[in-house]
Amino acid sequence: MGISKPAAERLARLARLLEQRIEAGMDGFVSSSELEQMTGWPSHTIRKDISRLGAGIPGNAEEADAFSTPSGYEPGGLAACIRRVLSLENAAHNCCVVGLGRLGSSFLNYEAFAGTPFTLRAGFDSNVNRIEILQGEFPLYPTFRMKEVIPRFDIKFALLCVPGECAQASADKLFSCGVTGIVNFTSAVLSAPPGTAVENVSVLDALGALAARLAFNRLK
Amino acid sequence: MGISKPAAERLARLARLLEQRIEAGMDGFVSSSELEQMTGWPSHTIRKDISRLGAGIPGNAEEADAFSTPSGYEPGGLAACIRRVLSLENAAHNCCVVGLGRLGSSFLNYEAFAGTPFTLRAGFDSNVNRIEILQGEFPLYPTFRMKEVIPRFDIKFALLCVPGECAQASADKLFSCGVTGIVNFTSAVLSAPPGTAVENVSVLDALGALAARLAFNRLK
DNA sequence: AGTTGTGAAGGTATTCACAGCG
């Protein structure tokens, strides 16, 4: 057994939504049909995904306040369980940004990482000027110091924002320094050694998917 | 018949790669196994995807130079065919950026759109200061002028870069102005009216997918 | 030899339908 990639993506997103819901003060039990409304995914898909986490979930671990039927999920417990199974526990993963152009430098004070299991620890750029001018909430280094900095901070993930021509070279360097996962913002197709993974994030791909979907409504 | 979403994404990316290859001067015929090397996808997947475009492709439409075996695909013709079928013809789609924070404003001089079927025509932000300070290669407007600007430029796609709290509200506004597709950079889950589509692009989702994949190597 | 194109098989994810529990 294991969890399929699409299911894992849904669950990760679900965990974030559950935590947002709690922070907003709505901390009652939540039913799968309510989650359907929040997410737009059919309720049976959500139930199935949750069931795949492994029998673990108490489901109704804690007693409800007194009167209400204790049906549905306890949001905090569910979110915690998802995080545990997907190994997304808090602050577990150190990340770096590679390439501090317009896109890369937009991560320098990126608030959205707060409260996620990911923390930005370092930024790299081959242009020394840039790393002197820019400043963020974490230190910036010239590229040649990767070999030293990445192990020191135990960095496992990288956001790759360099120009397309350098993408594969930068990726190779990162992998050789111990990075195991790359989020590739480049339009280049990267090859990765076994035991590592690349996830592509591309505006152009997204636009392409949109255009294709709308052209012939045949792609769910 | 129709083309599946994953196949469409591969094809769109393939078209870009083919055009890059041509620009780099390598304009000979290209075989499916060469494409396998370029993309990392198995050659039979590529052949299948191409076959799904519809019997159209000449495959070996033009004669080879004289001597060489005319096997493989003619890159220009193939790329053009993909673009036609996926309705990704040149400059066919007008886009706008909504929300000019760090991320949104990184699109203001975004070179990567050159040579794609997508063109940025306008930017919007509710903060009037920002649209006066920033400047890009296309005009910027305050949000309240959407109703007028979007139809005028015939804008069909939007890159949504506003804070999560405003995401659904902005999306509703965009759809009501005639936008049919949104690339959602927000962590919010958007609901969209029929006939429209949303594609999510999220660093956090990508990192989550990476972490999950590496945690138990069970997700291809 | 080499190649593409495609029906058929195989594997995966989604959807259904219902058992089981509060």
Place this chain on the structure above:
DNA sequence: CGCTGTGAATACCTTCACAACT
């Protein structure tokens, strides 16, 4: 009866294997 959890059925995508062509 509400709801969750899950085996079974369906639909989908990928992979294989081979026919057809150069």
